[in-house]
Amino acid sequence: MTTPPRNPALKHPVVHGNSIMVYSDKANKFVNVPKIWLRDNCQCSSCVHEVTKQRLLDTFRISHSLFIKSCIEDDHGIQVSWSDGHESYYTNEFLAKSALKNKGVVRQGLTKVSLWSNSIKHNPPVVDYGAVMKSDEGLKEWLSKIRKYGFCYVDGTPATPQDTQKLLERISFIRNTHYGAFYDFTSDLSSKDTAYTSIALDAHTDTTYFSDPAGLQAFHIISHTDGSGGASLLVDGFQAALDLSRHYPEAYDLLSTVNVHSHASGNDGISIQPYRAFPVLLHDPNTHHLVQVRWNSSDRAAVDMPLEEVQRWYDAAEKWSNLLRAPESEYWCQLMPGRVLVFDNWRVLHGRSAFTGKRRVCGGYINRDDYISKFKMLYLGQEEVLKSLAVA
Numbered sequence: 001m002t003t004p005p006r007n008p009a010l011k012h013p014v015v016h017g018n019s020i021m022v023y024s025d026k027a028n029k030f031v032n033v034p035k036i037w038l039r040d041n042c043q044c045s046s047c048v049h050e051v052t053k054q055r056l057l058d059t060f061r062i063s064h065s066l067f068i069k070s071c072i073e074d075d076h077g078i079q080v081s082w083s084d085g086h087e088s089y090y091t092n093e094f095l096a097k098s099a100l101k102n103k104g105v106v107r108q109g110l111t112k113v114s115l116w117s118n119s120i121k122h123n124p125p126v127v128d129y130g131a132v133m134k135s136d137e138g139l140k141e142w143l144s145k146i147r148k149y150g151f152c153y154v155d156g157t158p159a160t161p162q163d164t165q166k167l168l169e170r171i172s173f174i175r176n177t178h179y180g181a182f183y184d185f186t187s188d189l190s191s192k193d194t195a196y197t198s199i200a201l202d203a204h205t206d207t208t209y210f211s212d213p214a215g216l217q218a219f220h221i222i223s224h225t226d227g228s229g230g231a232s233l234l235v236d237g238f239q240a241a242l243d244l245s246r247h248y249p250e251a252y253d254l255l256s257t258v259n260v261h262s263h264a265s266g267n268d269g270i271s272i273q274p275y276r277a278f279p280v281l282l283h284d285p286n287t288h289h290l291v292q293v294r295w296n297s298s299d300r301a302a303v304d305m306p307l308e309e310v311q312r313w314y315d316a317a318e319k320w321s322n323l324l325r326a327p328e329s330e331y332w333c334q335l336m337p338g339r340v341l342v343f344d345n346w347r348v349l350h351g352r353s354a355f356t357g358k359r360r361v362c363g364g365y366i367n368r369d370d371y372i373s374k375f376k377m378l379y380l381g382q383e384e385v386l387k388s389l390a391v392a
């Protein structure tokens with residue numbers, strides 16, 4: 001039976017002499033696949049580890065004089081014979097996907113976010129501890145709400161550090177820092193940081209002094225005796241950023257471009273700062289989406305501007321701060337034992353009112369990439385759903 005002629009309308013890769021062409025949506029035409037890319041992406045078992053799928057090939061030992069001796073198409077892909085005798089086979093899907101990925105804009109783990117103001121207090125996102133611990137469906141609902149709202153409570157959690165840690169480990173391993181891994185703290189200054197005091201803390205994001213700030217953060221109030229206060233504050237940093245961009249676009253641009261240094265020296269013998277300074281509002285250079293809010297006035301160090309110009313940054317930062325402190329931005333909640341709060345530390349700012357008495361809080365940080373990985377894996381096989389959720 002003769003194979004049906006390849007239909008370019010289907011945008012299969014095509015052989016053109018001794019080269020391969022793929023359809024690029026971005027260029028809206030067939031483009032030539034560079035030989036170095038083809039050789040570097042050979043999928044044979046001597047170029048890619050069969051188990052780990054990592055590249056074994058030494059990319060930068062590929063001879064510049066290498067050329068393609070022949071390309072032979074079959075129904076599923078293209079067989080390439082190289083001038084050095086190496087053989088590579090590329091499926092049509094692999095080649096088509098590569099054109100898409102090399103367009104640089106395909107991002108996974110993006111979902112439609114729901115911005116909120118303090119009115120979220122009427123109907124905050126909550127899931128049930130039992131459901132989260134029992135099934136991946138329960139875990140998926142929890143992570144989907146964190147992706148959508150930037151935070152979600154887990155109610156019915158036994159008020160013990162052990163159960164709280166097990167709950168967080170349903171997402172991924174706890175991130176270790178100079179504060180330890182799973183944290184269980186009170187106002188005893190056991191770490192030289194104001195979180196270990198009883199003073200009020202303004203809305204902030206944590207770990208601004210790490211190159212990679214913690215992705216998720218959790219608080220579970222285990223007990224609060226002989227005193228009062230210690231209410232928790234949440235602010236949707238993405239909503240505040242949208243307000244800033246609408247009312248003060250220049251301030252938005254300044255906070256998106258001027259880099260700010262951060263520094264932590266909380267525990268003895270440490271001096272932590274990121275490998276570079278970062279802006280308060282960090283955007284994806286490809287999609288231009290706002291991806292991270294980095295805001296902590298306690299740990300802020302120098303602003304990357306000539307000293308005589310910093311007034312401009314302070315004016316912009318004041319507008320930002322006022323938006324964060326606006327009554328309609330502030331969502332105050334009183335955490336109680338049994339209700340675990342987990343929030344996206346790249347989007348949602350948190351704070352606390354002052355308190356008296358003995359207040360014990362436990363929780364943990366989870367890396368951003370590990371959280372997003374878990375989120376995507378829970379949607380495995382439902383990429384269309386994930387994509388349908390994707391921010392345009």
Ligand SMILES: C[N+](C)(C)CCCC[C@H](N)C(=O)O
Pocket residue numbers: 179183185193194195204205206207208296299
């Ligand atoms: C207790 N816990 C470990 C959560 C916080 C420790 C202090 C975090 C620091 N103030 C910051 O904003 O990064």
Ligand SMILES: O=C(O)CCC(=O)C(=O)O
Pocket residue numbers: 195201206219230231232350351352361
């Ligand atoms: O004590 C609290 O409620 C939170 C303190 C804080 O900001 C933190 O631990 O990162």
Ligand SMILES: [Fe+2]
Pocket residue numbers: 195204205206350
């Ligand atoms: Fe904090």
